[in-house]
Amino acid sequence: MATGYNNSPGIKSSNTIEVSFSPKAYATTVITSRVANTLNESQEIQFEVKIPKNAFISKFRMVIEGKTYDGVVKEKEEAQQQYSQAVSRGQSAGLVKSVGRTLEDFKTSVTVAAFSKVTFELTYEELLKRRLGKYELLINAQLVQPVADFKMDVHIQEKPGISFLEVKGDLSTGDLANAIKTTRADKDAWVSFYPTQDQQTKCKSCGENGLNGDLLVTYDVNRQNPNGEIMVSNGYFVHYFAPSDVPHISKNVVFIIDRSGSMSGRKIEQTRLALLRILSDLDEDDHFGLITFDSEVNLWKRELLKATEANLKNAKSFVNEITDRGATDINAAVLAGVDMINRHPREGAASILILLTDGDPTSGLTNIEKIMANVKKAIGTKFPLYCLGFGYDVNFDFLTKMSLENVGVARRIYEDSDADLQLQSFYEEVAVPLLTDIQLKYPGGTNLTKTSFSLYFNGSEIVVVIISDTTMTKDPSDVPPENEDFMQRLWAYLTVKQLLERQVLLKGQEKEDEKKEALKLSMKYQFVTPLTSMVVTKPQEGDVEVANKPKEGERGERGERGDVYLDYFDSGMSKYISFLMN
CATH class of the missing domain: 3.40.50.410 (von Willebrand factor, type A domain)
Incomplete structure (x- = not known):
């Protein structure tokens, strides 16, 4: 993630990044930047953040002089007219571009009147993949000037307990290491990063412009049940499967x-x-x-x-x-x-x-x-x-x-x-393959995410989400009240990802049907996906910008639109495993 503004002494800003984990690595990140124009003339303020490619933007908001401007997720074709109009006016119609291996760049700007303030708020959601025995949360910060108030808070909440927690990256070097605090208590862990204005220039990759680099939070959970962890809440059932106690296969x-x-x-x-x-x-x-x-x-x-x-x-x-x-x-x-x-x-x-x-x-x-x-x-x-x-x-x-x-x-x-x-x-x-030809079966479940996998490799994880029938909802909820909707959003997130993945292979009516289903879910949950765009109406003369998810491999030219977004499981599973829900 990154936040940036024009490098003017008349611009004062505060920045907060809050990452909250619903159980099992489903992360919701909220980036809030509050900017004040202290000069007696209007100035253009630029808001820029870098987000993981695997994430879906689900909300963007600007609050200017007490008035709120919300980005609206629309079907891509519906937003096309606004997109074309923006291009014809020479505006940067593509708000999101690819910027390397793991990040995408969200960027917009707004003119702020003299002695006025603007608040930017961007929310995105992602399911962290488990690779080589750990989850990785990547946080990017790249400022154009040191700021007086910069805060980053990460709250990890895992029912089985957290087996290890580590913070690495460029932003953990030099004096910035002293700005990081970690706290653990049973099933929760907190990471805070509050660098002072002076510390922001003193790290491996930082300079006079301030923070410039990544913070990498890695962790894993305790795994006691070889059949995995099961969670049930509000008619949704999630199974996390990551066996490690089976012999590896040559x-x-x-x-x-x-x-x-x-x-x-x-x-x-x-x-x-x-x-x-x-x-x-x-x-x-x-x-x-x-x-x-x-x-x-x-x-x-x-x-x-x-x-x-x-x-x-x-x-x-x-x-x-x-x-x-x-x-x-x-x-x-x-x-x-x-x-x-x-x-x-x-x-x-x-x-x-x-x-x-x-x-x-x-x-x-x-x-x-x-x-x-x-x-x-x-x-x-x-x-x-x-x-x-x-x-x-x-x-x-x-x-x-x-x-x-x-x-x-x-x-x-x-x-x-x-x-x-x-x-x-x-x-x-x-x-290190552990299992081959895996078919997970859940009698009584409907609307399942992917359940068949060719291989399961040591250190990875399989996540299956199901909309359960009445026999499955007898189990009491084991999800904290503040996270009760995460399973529904996780189901939608995985379903959309997998529907988009299959688009590459399907043809004819089957392809159209799955495209419609992916679009319906993207619209319902307000995800910016390859099938949707976020339309942002700016206060100046009704200017319109459109955020599209870039395609893997795009170099980030403005105005590019990605048609397919592919980045899913790197691993699979083996043999028939049946889980009874009643």
Whole structure:
């Protein structure tokens, strides 16, 4: 998150960021900025915050001279006319843009009369994903000047109790470390960050303009029941499933590495470095394969080999010799990986295919639809395909759809100095499979969120929300009164996310029906999603701005509109597990 104003001595501001957790990592964040114009002339005040990409904005409000201006969430098509009018007037019609790996930028401005005040308030909601055994809450603060009053409060409330809590990030370094206070009491934890005006210039990434960096709050909860935690309230049922007491499954993993000419330089160097680290992390009972491709496909070995010390040494020698050349035959490379796994089945092992590429198919079969059909037929839902898209030139929509069709996910690898660590981090998330082919069953439940998963990995979590029937509502509520509506909003949040995810795969009437359902829920709960826009009417001459959720991969040009937002589970589940509700 960030708040910013023009750097004028006539502007005085106070900023508060409040994050409240409903049980189990459903976070509602409210950012409030109060700004006073102390000069004898009107001034333009800019409000800017950075929010997580996984979040949905659910409220925006400006209060100017006692009058309230609320943003209104509308169907995107309904807002189109206002959007077009704003563009034609040369205004910045897109209030939200993508600004990197994890954040989106919400930005607006308003002219404030002399000796007047304005209050901005932005609310967004998100379900934190559990990765590698912890939840992560990212808070961004980037000011254009030190402010007299800056407060950040985080309240975590977890029924099972909090097993650990840690605060990291740039804003926890230097003198700013003294501005952080943490308190824990049984099922609650509080983190406060109240930096003084002087402290705001003294951290690793801060300067004379004040705060500039992230605060990362990480935590996890106690997990005593292997079947997970169940919560019931007001006709809603939530199941949190994160078993860790089951033996890990050995895996068959094949890495398919693009070595085409566009991977030259730092990309191929970072890929080599990441592969060397990943190979070192393989368990001895794992089996692995390496495939490199350009216009030709090169198999290190025709069969999967056990991750013995000798085999890993030879594999690392092969990786060190990978160089860039040629075009990009994705079809042949992926099919070769599928064939390698299919020819060497191992009972009880989890098979995983990982493709890394930075471009479109330019050699061999280049028709994207035919490539996806070939891959889907070859895999036959037997194991997941994970597609890692390197950089912005890659066709990320193609990789996303191909992954989803094959029960995997796509992940963008950003062209930064730590790209090798990004690759390694993704592998770590899928390195320890615990369960395969999971089907969760809830007799008596209706309107369930996703219940079928191909794999469940250690350190992740599955969340299922259900609208319960009358037999399920006999249980007393175990949700505090102040959080009673969170389960309904969590159900809506997950349902919308998953409906949007499936849009990529559906066609015809089925696609239209699910789109209508996602739109209905987005409107009912006032979520800014790819199907809705938030219309903000500014007080000056009725100016209108429209906030649209950007698409993954957009570089943030003003006026861009995202059609699909994809960022959901990186993990899955296994076997049939039935939960009785009465």
